[in-house]
Every structure is written in structure tokens, then in C-alpha cells.
Amino acid sequence: MMQDSISLRRPAALYVLGAIALGTAVLAHSAWHLATSPVDLRWILLAVLTVATGWVMLTIPSMQISFSISDTFSIAAAVLFGPAAGAITAALDGLVLSFHFVRSRRTLYRVLFNAAAPATAIWVAAQICFALAGDRPLFEGSWAVVRLATLLAVFGSVNYLLGTGLVATAVSLERGLPLLPVWRSHFVGLWVTHFGGVLAVIPLLMLQQIQTAMSLLEMLILVAPLPIIFYTTFRHAVGRAQDQVSHLGQVNRVYVAVIEALAHAIDAKDQVTHDHIRRVQTESVRLARALGVTSDDQLQAIMAAALLHDVGKLAVPEHILNKPGRLTPSEFEVMKRHAPAGADILSVVGFPYPVVPIVRHHHESWDGTGYPDRIAGEAIPIGARILAVVDCYDALTSHRPYRPRMSDQEALRIVLDRRGTMYDPRVVDAFVELHRTGAADTATSDAPAATPSGEPVFAAPVAVDRELADLRAIAEFGRTLAGAVSIDRVAAAVRAHVRPRFPASDFVLFCHAADRGVLVAVRTDGKDARALLGSEIPLGERLSGWVAAAGQPVVNSDARLDLDEADRDASPLRSALAVPVDAGGAVIAVLTFYARHANAFSESHHRLAQAAAHVVGACGLADAAAAEGQVRVPKRHTAVQS
Numbered sequence: 001m002m003q004d005s006i007s008l009r010r011p012a013a014l015y016v017l018g019a020i021a022l023g024t025a026v027l028a029h030s031a032w033h034l035a036t037s038p039v040d041l042r043w044i045l046l047a048v049l050t051v052a053t054g055w056v057m058l059t060i061p062s063m064q065i066s067f068s069i070s071d072t073f074s075i076a077a078a079v080l081f082g083p084a085a086g087a088i089t090a091a092l093d094g095l096v097l098s099f100h101f102v103r104s105r106r107t108l109y110r111v112l113f114n115a116a117a118p119a120t121a122i123w124v125a126a127q128i129c130f131a132l133a134g135d136r137p138l139f140e141g142s143w144a145v146v147r148l149a150t151l152l153a154v155f156g157s158v159n160y161l162l163g164t165g166l167v168a169t170a171v172s173l174e175r176g177l178p179l180l181p182v183w184r185s186h187f188v189g190l191w192v193t194h195f196g197g198v199l200a201v202i203p204l205l206m207l208q209q210i211q212t213a214m215s216l217l218e219m220l221i222l223v224a225p226l227p228i229i230f231y232t233t234f235r236h237a238v239g240r241a242q243d244q245v246s247h248l249g250q251v252n253r254v255y256v257a258v259i260e261a262l263a264h265a266i267d268a269k270d271q272v273t274h275d276h277i278r279r280v281q282t283e284s285v286r287l288a289r290a291l292g293v294t295s296d297d298q299l300q301a302i303m304a305a306a307l308l309h310d311v312g313k314l315a316v317p318e319h320i321l322n323k324p325g326r327l328t329p330s331e332f333e334v335m336k337r338h339a340p341a342g343a344d345i346l347s348v349v350g351f352p353y354p355v356v357p358i359v360r361h362h363h364e365s366w367d368g369t370g371y372p373d374r375i376a377g378e379a380i381p382i383g384a385r386i387l388a389v390v391d392c393y394d395a396l397t398s399h400r401p402y403r404p405r406m407s408d409q410e411a412l413r414i415v416l417d418r419r420g421t422m423y424d425p426r427v428v429d430a431f432v433e434l435h436r437t438g439a440a441d442t443a444t445s446d447a448p449a450a451t452p453s454g455e456p457v458f459a460a461p462v463a464v465d466r467e468l469a470d471l472r473a474i475a476e477f478g479r480t481l482a483g484a485v486s487i488d489r490v491a492a493a494v495r496a497h498v499r500p501r502f503p504a505s506d507f508v509l510f511c512h513a514a515d516r517g518v519l520v521a522v523r524t525d526g527k528d529a530r531a532l533l534g535s536e537i538p539l540g541e542r543l544s545g546w547v548a549a550a551g552q553p554v555v556n557s558d559a560r561l562d563l564d565e566a567d568r569d570a571s572p573l574r575s576a577l578a579v580p581v582d583a584g585g586a587v588i589a590v591l592t593f594y595a596r597h598a599n600a601f602s603e604s605h606h607r608l609a610q611a612a613a614h615v616v617g618a619c620g621l622a623d624a625a626a627a628e629g630q631v632r633v634p635k636r637h638t639a640v641q642s
Helices: 010-036 041-055 070-081 083-098 108-133 144-175 179-186 188-210 216-223 225-269 274-290 296-308 311-315 329-336 338-347 355-361 382-396 408-417 425-445 462-481 487-501 542-550 603-618 621-627
Strands: 058-060 065-067 506-513 518-525 536-538 554-558 575-583 586-595
Touching: 010 083, 010 108, 010 144, 041 070, 041 083, 070 083, 070 108, 070 144, 083 108, 108 144, 144 179, 144 188, 179 188, 274 296, 274 382, 274 425, 296 355, 296 382, 311 338, 329 338, 338 355, 355 382, 382 408, 382 425, 408 425, 462 487, 462 603, 487 506, 487 518, 487 603, 506 542, 518 542, 536 542, 542 554, 542 575, 542 586, 554 603, 575 603, 586 603
Parallel strands: none
Antiparallel strands: 058 065, 506 518, 506 586, 518 536, 554 575, 575 586
8 A cells, every 4th residue: 555665755654654653652552551451361362363364364366356354353352342452453453464465565664554554543433432332331221232233333434434544545645646536446345344344243242241251261162163154154255256257257358359350350451550559549548547437347448449449441442441542522431331330340249348339439529520420529438539539649640551650749739620629628638638748758768868068969860751752752653654654654653763762673563464364574674573574473373473362462572482483593582572553443463572682671661662552553554554455454353362
């Protein structure tokens, strides 16, 4: 519950020292009282039982839950033998329980506080109880049972509220959190333990009423079986709880496996990295907690929905899903179906937390202009409102095949511009505050070095410059292909604007001859691949043939796979980057770049090649190739998947 004095906040340290001092005074007074008064040996028996039951605490291994019945005997000591006996017994109980902590948490302050706080609470509760009882015996009169129950209720209430309040205040001061929420989160449920211990005292009071002068041996014979019975009962209950926890763990692992499988299916179709989905998941949960979402079901739902919110894209055609430019109105209507489609897919899974509403509504707008149901404001699930903001920001600050990432400041500006229209203002404000706090922490920990004059030294933004240069190259490439298109013009544009951005020594443009089921090398550039000109590669074979058949790019594969076996040993080519050219859902060509050393191509080269392929696919290469009689390209995608 507490840390060492070095790391405690000053108010928390002062409070803890005060609580320890008060507890020490209570224990000193109690010890003096017991030393100057006759000691009932039956109290010593209760103290021994307190230590023994505290030492054999029961735990559920897979959860941070533990059970102890030692409170029963410390409460019994206070009610039967007075405040002093109760305080000493409670302090012993606190010391024993402290030694169940892991060594890293067992600090001096923690141990002293955990002995002082319960001792103070039970001493005050017993003083109030005995003051209200006066000199009358507990079982005297016709209303003795009601009177006893009232006194025990007062004792239990004071002990519970004061004991938990002392600890909650320490936690509140240490963590800088409001007291009442801390108490509600961690201590409300402990009333069962406190009042259960009070009820367990009643049989001991009845035994005392039956035989006040009971000997120590008789008391031992009657009381000794109690901890064994309690321990066996609790152990049985814990065993059943552990079985339920294990079953729930197995069910949860099944749900996690389903989530991961679906997330990978989305990744395979949508040109988004798995890192994007993981970042969205992490930031969504972080933002939810910052907004006060504490329900475990809600947090689990947000975690799952962050991975699966785009599962409906499995029902969207790839030429729409991965289109580099703006969608047409009809294409956008098709794209909008992914939200309800995803909800329908996930509804059959039967998640134990509300994942489906988040997935269905993560494109709703705060002002009611979103889709699919055009709901607005608080009617949109909080998880969907959180996910919308986080997903937008991460998408804007991530690279895409058709554009470089935006800066954090630009992305934040866009999110803020949509505050109150697309996004919940409260969610946006919390997100911006979290981002600024994180940015400040990063700036503090990763501050740039300074020159002797005090001016910071920044490394040259090489990556940014490279992305901008790639973007300019694609823009020039597109301008070159605007208007009439021919195979020569495409090859010349690749040679002039794209290949110089690559570590490639050679380039080949393959066109798909659908009537013969082959790729034809219609143009080459570079002496090492010159022998490929005019050669044919069966669809699905070698490197470029597989790319055409599968409709998937290949990065840093062995370049010699495209050559005849007789030419492979003599070729200096070592790595290749091949991307399919798609037009209207059909692979019409393959752009393949070859390099003389292994692993020559990076992810940025891959993105640039894909962007070039998108441009070629949209420029009318299929018609140009057919008009020139070079190949007959397919009208629809007829490739066989590998």
C-alpha cells in the first residue's frame, strides 16, 4: 500500500509518520495496561490463533485475491478482553500479513503502518463499544440480544470505516487521487470481512456466558477446531473459485485467439500494418482510462474492438479498399458497408463484453452525420467515440503507399478541427492532453544535445527528405504518363523517375498475356536483365509469375529465380522487388526491380514501387499493350492464387 520514504510524496510521508506515531502511542498504552492488569490466558490463546491463521493465508494463484480468518480472532480479543488486548492482537495480525508481501514491497514504513493502522482502528472501536455498554453485562435483560447486536454493529462499523479510511487516505495522498474514489475502488468490498469477523465473535461470547470461569484447557478444546473448520471451508471455496477462474481463462484465451485470427485476416487484405492496430489498441485503452472508464467489461471491449473494428473490410473489394485516391460516391457507399458488416460478423462470436456496438458505430459522428445509423452525441458508445479519435490520429501519422505520414502537429490540428462535429469534444480534449503530456515527457527524456553556445543540434531529417523526394518522383511519374500512353512511355517514365530512387541495377516490365497464361518481358532496362527481354514466364512460376498469380508483392526475394537455370550461376543479381499492376480487379502487369546485393530494398522502396504500380494501372497500360499487339491482357482477374 505504501512505498519507501524516499519516493513518498511529502503530504503522504507526513501522514504516514503521524499514523505510525498514533498507533505506537495506542500500542504503548495497551501494553502498559496489559502489563499492570491480570492477563487472561484465553486472550493469549486468541493471539496465537490470530498469528497462526494469518500465517496460513489462502490465495487464488491466478488472481491477486487472498483470504484470511485472522480478523475473527483479533476482533474477538477486543470484544471479550478489552481495547488493549484487541489493539495488541490486531498489531500482531498486521505484522504477520506484512510478511506475505514480496520482498520489494516490504519496506519499514509499510510494515509499521500496517501494524499501527488496524491497532488504532480496533482500539477506538472497542473504546466506543465499551463506553456505550457501560457497566451492564452484555446479556442482561429481556432486550439483551438486541442490545448486543447493536453494540457489535457499532463496533464493526467504526472498526471498518476507521481501518479502511486510514489506509485509503494513505493511498490517496501517495498517488495524488481523490479520497472517496480510492476508498470506493479498493475498500468497499471489505465490509464482508469486517462484519463476518464480528458475527463470528457471537459463539465465543455465548461460550463465555455459559461458563465464565472456563479453564484454558476447556477453552482450547472448544476453540481449537474452529480454525481447522474455517480453513477447510475456505479452502474448498477457494478451490471451486479457482476452477471457475481457470475455466474463464480458457474461454478468454479462445476469444483472444479468435480476435488475433480475425485481425490477421484484416491485415492480409487491408494495406495497414499490424503495428497500426496495436498502437490504436494501446492508445484507446489509455484514453479510456483517462476519461474515467473503469469497467473491466468496457476496457476489454475497447481492446477487442481496436483490433477488430475494420473486420467488415473483408467484405469490401480490394480495388476500393486500397485505392490510393479519393473514392467516388458509389465506391464510398460500398466502403461504408464495412461497419455494419463487421458488426454482423462479430455478433456470431458471442463476446462476453460489448464489442459489437463499438464496431458498428465507430464511424458515427458527434453531430449525427456519420454512418451507418446516423446516431449522435452520447447515443454513440463511448468506446466507439474513443476509437474514432485514436484511429484517425494514428492513420494520419502513419505512412501509406500513396502518401507520407503527417507530422504530429498537423494530425492534431485535423483532430481539433473535427471537435464537436465528427468527434466528442470531451474525448478530443482528453486525447490532446494525453498527447501533450506524452510529448512533453518525450521532449524531456530525449532532449537534443547542445553546442557550447547553447543552441540545440538536430540530426538532418533524412527520412522525411527521402519521403518527400519519393512523393515528388511519383508526382512527376504521373505527369509523364498523363495523356496518351504506350509501353515505351511507361518504361521510359519508370527509368526516369522511379528507378533512380532505388538501389536497382535493372528493371523489367512484364505484361500479362491472358490468352497464353504467361508473363511477357516487354521492356528491360539494365545489362544484367537484358537477356529476359521477350522471355515468357508461366503464370504462378518463378518470382514475377508468382506475383502476378497471387496479386501480392515480393520484397528482397532471390532475383535469380526469374532467370533460366542455365543463367542463374553466372548472374550477379541477388535481390528483387516485384509488385503487381492491377486494373479493374485484374493483374495486367508486373514491375520488377533487380539489385546486385542481397536485401537491397527497404520498406520505403516497397511503398514507392506500389505507388508506381497504382499509377501504371490507372493510366491505361492494358489498352496500350493490346493496341500495340504485344500481349492480350485479361478483362477480369483470372489469376490462380498460389
